[in-house]
Amino acid sequence: xxxxxxxxxxxxxxxxxxxxxxxxxxxxxxxxxxxxxxxxxxxxxxxxxxxxxxxxxxxxxxxxxxxxxxxxxxxxxxxxxxxxxxxxxxxxxxxxxxxxxxxxxxxxxxxxxxxxxxxxxxxxxxxxxxxxxxxxxxxxxxxxxxxxxxxxxxxxxxxxxxxxxxxxxxxxxxxxxxxxxxxxxxxxxxxxxxxxxxxxxxxxxxxxxxxxxxxxxxxxxxxxxxxxxxxxxxxxxxxxxxxxxxxxxxxxxxxxxxxxxxxxxxxxxxxxxxxxxxxxxxxxxxxxxxxxxxxxxxxxxxxxxxxxxxxxxxxxxxxxxxxxxxxxxxxxxxxxxxxxxxxxxxxxxxxxxxxxx
Amino acid sequence: xxxxxxxxxxxxxxxxxxxxxxxxxxxxxxxxxxxxxxxxxxxxxxxxxxxxxxxxxxxxxxxxxxxxxxxxxxxxxxxxxxxxxxxxxxxxxxxxxxxxxxxxxxxxxxxxxxxxxxxxxxxxxxxxxxxxxxxxxxxxxxxxxxxxxxxxxxxxxxxxxxxxxxxxxxxxxxxxxxxxxxxxxxxxxxxxxxxxxxxxxxxxxxxxxxxxxxxxxxxxxxxxxxxxxxxxxxxxxxxxxxxxxxxxxxxxxxxxxxxxxxxxxxxxxxxxxxxxxxxxxxxxxxxxxxxxxxxxxxxxxxxxxxxxxxxxxxxxxxxxxxxxxxxxxxxxxxxxxxxxxxxxxxxxxxxxxxxxx
Numbered sequence: 061x062x063x064x065x066x067x068x069x070x071x072x073x074x075x076x077x078x079x080x081x082x083x084x085x086x087x088x089x090x091x092x093x094x095x096x097x098x099x100x101x102x103x104x105x106x107x108x109x110x111x112x113x114x115x116x117x118x119x120x121x122x123x124x125x126x127x128x129x130x131x132x133x134x135x136x137x138x139x140x141x142x143x144x145x146x147x148x149x150x151x152x153x154x155x156x157x158x159x160x161x162x163x164x165x166x167x168x169x170x171x172x173x174x175x176x177x178x179x180x181x182x183x184x185x186x187x188x189x190x191x192x193x194x195x196x197x198x199x200x201x202x203x204x205x206x207x208x209x210x211x212x213x214x215x216x217x218x219x220x221x222x223x224x225x226x227x228x229x230x231x232x233x234x235x236x237x238x239x240x241x242x243x244x245x246x247x248x249x250x251x252x253x254x255x256x257x258x259x260x261x262x263x264x265x266x267x268x269x270x271x272x273x274x275x276x277x278x279x280x281x282x283x284x285x286x287x288x289x290x291x292x293x294x295x296x297x298x299x300x301x302x303x304x305x306x307x308x309x310x311x312x313x314x315x316x317x318x319x320x321x322x323x324x325x326x327x328x329x330x331x332x333x334x335x336x337x338x339x340x341x342x343x344x345x346x347x348x349x350x351x352x353x354x355x356x357x358x359x360x361x362x363x364x365x366x367x368x369x370x371x372x373x374x375x376x377x378x379x380x381x382x383x384x385x386x387x388x389x390x391x392x393x394x395x396x397x398x399x400x401x402x403x404x405x406x407x408x409x410x411x412x413x414x415x416x417x
Numbered sequence: 418x419x420x421x422x423x424x425x426x427x428x429x430x431x432x433x434x435x436x437x438x439x440x441x442x443x444x445x446x447x448x449x450x451x452x453x454x455x456x457x458x459x460x461x462x463x464x465x466x467x468x469x470x471x472x473x474x475x476x477x478x479x480x481x482x483x484x485x486x487x488x489x490x491x492x493x494x495x496x497x498x499x500x501x502x503x504x505x506x507x508x509x510x511x512x513x514x515x516x517x518x519x520x521x522x523x524x525x526x527x528x529x530x531x532x533x534x535x536x537x538x539x540x541x542x543x544x545x546x547x548x549x550x551x552x553x554x555x556x557x558x559x560x561x562x563x564x565x566x567x568x569x570x571x572x573x574x575x576x577x578x579x580x581x582x583x584x585x586x587x588x589x590x591x592x593x594x595x596x597x598x599x600x601x602x603x604x605x606x607x608x609x610x611x612x613x614x615x616x617x618x619x620x621x622x623x624x625x626x627x628x629x630x631x632x633x634x635x636x637x638x639x640x641x642x643x644x645x646x647x648x649x650x651x652x653x654x655x656x657x658x659x660x661x662x663x664x665x666x667x668x669x670x671x672x673x674x675x676x677x678x679x680x681x682x683x684x685x686x687x688x689x690x691x692x693x694x695x696x697x698x699x700x701x702x703x704x705x706x707x708x709x710x711x712x713x714x715x716x717x718x719x720x721x722x723x724x725x726x727x728x729x730x731x732x733x734x735x736x737x738x739x740x741x742x743x744x745x746x747x748x749x750x751x752x753x754x755x756x757x758x759x760x761x762x763x764x765x766x767x768x769x770x771x772x773x774x
Contacts, residue, residue: 090710195711196710196711198558201555201558201563202559202563205555205732206555206559208735209447209732210731334696339691354724354725354728355553357717358703358716359714359716361715368711370710371710371711372566374565374567375564375565378562382744383744385742386744387743
């Protein structure tokens, strides 16, 4: 609750930041503006010399050396450099140095999440990763904690904000995908090279994380079939509209517990106009989780951008500061499942929030 | 994660259940069917003698005496008797007896939540209450934890599944509200006396809990303006439809931090057809949370019924079993705010998920 921080965080929690890009600078601004139970002590960035003047906080140590962070008295290391290496190595080293870690790194969590969570538990430290999937949309907590009392059988989700911004721009303006991309870039919603977004690789890594949380399965991102969204045109969208729908990049996974069969793919597919996915525009993300006892649960939120992702990071820092000895469950994942061939044809009828009354 | 329970819960967590109604019997069935890290040890119900044959679990002790539960070796007491007293007394007594508590009791949490959470923290025990608001919809975790790193300014939500089932039945069949109520009763979605649901008192208690979590304010349910939904007719719905909308019972709260002014009400209002609220039918619940950095976050799910509510209960039991010494934050709530007069006229434009692209 909002009033809690004053009381519970007697000692200010010391934070070291790895990476000062879009998300890192947003986190740094939040941690250094106004009264806060957190103290930003270190920022590591390979271009520390150029960037240090962009933050007006007197007592932050800028560095390019990970050793300086590992040897410091920081309590929590926030990893925002992206990519698998050296990020995974640095997270491992930070845990071994007795620090808790918050990361937004979907590639590391998809490939090494279970091993790193096990290491964190052995160290009596925490590894939290809400920001790795869905920006400010709290999907990691919803699946890993809020629905832990149910058996999840299916996930359908928009997990890539860049691609969703491009598709909904195409839909609204009938422009080319290159024009939509240029627009997304001008809004800070697309990288210079958006291929991992449009191809589906970014969403596949996020879906692999959700398969671990929801089904207890170790799924490599490369096992997830992807079909690119890069070739979708305004004409495709017009055809979808004529058929009562629109096109979204959907990440889909369903698991049949009886036969241990997983279906998992990322592809541009037609969604009904009255579905939550058609209503998800711009850089927003949305997820529809189907479970045995609770039926359909929806979460949706701002899926991209520095400020939204910083909310997930700071919520994770809050959780660590509130309870420094909290246990973040380390999963035991099974690889004993069959992968079903992907037809990119989910049963769309269940994607609509409307139900018979 | 799904695989965790085997490893982390070495000692089976012993559960005592207070109340064997719709939700209690659903929880009991879940706890006693198939392998489980939990052991249901006691069921207290004032009609224990009549009900004991309805559960085929050999080693459960049925009782009508709270003392028997307090003196037992149960680790977690699940309170599902409803109403303020004796529920609040029994929760207090269970915490004092060294037990953690899971409750679905919105009336107790709205009136005594802060004091009970403080007591739990002093006792080194946990009080969890996801099921008190929104059934399986994880709104308590979303506001209290997932968005803890942001500043929430507004909540709009459907929080009463019974009223929503009645309204969407009216909408679909143009029947009278009495016929819609009879239908809801036949589906187990309405009590014999649904006045607390339709009048808005049930949603007001839930909204008071959310105001504590979101704004750090101590709001008495009686301070929240309510307007009854009981007089809505098929004609009202037809008029709303002609104006491009439909009618839902909405719980609304917004807080202006600059002037410390709270607006909070529950009323039947017209919502746009393309909003998440119009798309929320039957006993579903939905919430739209607006915050400074993350913008709009949505959660929606099954808001009523034994099985859905049992999911929230068992997720809370999971969280306790996973980490028996976890800290559940006890809030320090402020009463230093002004209540603004209610006009029951929110700015509906922002209730649509669609945004400009």
